[in-house]
Amino acid sequence: MGDLYPNTRAHTLFEYGNRVGIFRVLQALDRHNLVATVAANADACERYPFLVDEFARRGYEFAAHGKSAANMITSRMNEQDQRAHIARSVETVARATGQRPRGWVSQDYGESTRTPAHLAEAGLTYVADWGNDDQPYLLRTTPPLVCIPNQADWDDVQLSWHRQIALPAYRDTVCEAFDVLYEEAERSSVFFGLHLHPWFIGWPHRIGYLEAALEKIALKSSVWQTTACNVADHCGKTLLGEAR
Amino acid sequence: MTERRRGIDHEHYWHSPKPSRDAWRLPNGARVAFCVFVYF
Numbered sequence: 001m002g003d004l005y006p007n008t009r010a011h012t013l014f015e016y017g018n019r020v021g022i023f024r025v026l027q028a029l030d031r032h033n034l035v036a037t038v039a040a041n042a043d044a045c046e047r048y049p050f051l052v053d054e055f056a057r058r059g060y061e062f063a064a065h066g067k068s069a070a071n072m073i074t075s076r077m078n079e080q081d082q083r084a085h086i087a088r089s090v091e092t093v094a095r096a097t098g099q100r101p102r103g104w105v106s107q108d109y110g111e112s113t114r115t116p117a118h119l120a121e122a123g124l125t126y127v128a129d130w131g132n133d134d135q136p137y138l139l140r141t142t143p144p145l146v147c148i149p150n151q152a153d154w155d156d157v158q159l160s161w162h163r164q165i166a167l168p169a170y171r172d173t174v175c176e177a178f179d180v181l182y183e184e185a186e187r188s189s190v191f192f193g194l195h196l197h198p199w200f201i202g203w204p205h206r207i208g209y210l211e212a213a214l215e216k217i218a219l220k221s222s223v224w225q226t227t228a229c230n231v232a233d234h235c236g237k238t239l240l241g242e243a244r
Numbered sequence: 245m246t247e248r249r250r251g252i253d254h255e256h257y258w259h260s261p262k263p264s265r266d267a268w269r270l271p272n273g274a275r276v277a278f279c280v281f282v283y284f
Binding site: 018022025029034038039044063117128134137140141178181182185189190191192193194195198222223224227231238 | 254255256257258260262265266267268269270271272273274275276277278279280281282283284
């Protein structure tokens with residue numbers, strides 16, 4: 001078949017999220033008065049000012065998310081290019097949203113071993129890429145960067161797109177993970193991040209499963225629904241000195 | 245090209261098994277910090 005260019009199938013599938021799916025996701029979040037952290041790539045911020053306004057008027061926070069969905073940081077890039085990638089991503093989001101991002105979510109989890117150091121050097125406060133915990137912790141960077149867990153096991157795309165887990169199981173996974181963490185948190189509080197991709201979960205046959213999971217979470221008391229920045233600030237006060 | 249390291253042999257990482265930590269407390273006695281991430 002050769003290369004498909006333009007790849008209309010893939011591009012229009014992703015574009016569905018920005019034209020249609022996002023509004024179902026926003027409606028679901030609004031119904032429960034949930035604020036979100038937007039992992040915003042630079043190109044998306046420049047191309048979709050209408051959506052930037054929709055996020056901003058809801059008080060959402062913007063985290064930098066690389067230059068575009070097709071660019072990730074890798075160890076194949078030299079350090080100068082990695083720093084430039086981070087700087088351009090942060091500056092573009094700041095210019096487009098009027099809000100300088102304080103956090104970073106890598107495109108496709110793409111980091112080099114130097115990325116945490118570069119993010120700290122660029123003045124960012126947190127990074128939400130690593131899946132090795134259910135509590136935030138401090139990385140040994142200068143200054144210490146807050147590592148917000150990225151719990152990809154109940155990420156909509158990781159679970160139901162890449163791993164082809166049926167949507168009822170997506171809903172159940174979110175609810176069961178939340179229930180277990182909630183019980184464990186009697187001794188020590190935990191973090192629960194729900195990662196949503198409007199191009200996937202925003203379709204009419206999928207949105208109901210997100211709604212059902214949010215309904216169940218909403219029944220719990222003692223939940224601090226907040227943005228990643230607020231969690232990072234709290235960690236700065238409570239965890240400082242633990243990056244040994 | 246940066247040298248590849250084994251596993252999580254990473255200069256910024258430190259191993260801290262959960263039972264070894266002090267309890268982490270959220271504002272107002274919350275058990276869970278719940279964040280929604282929307283990818284854009």
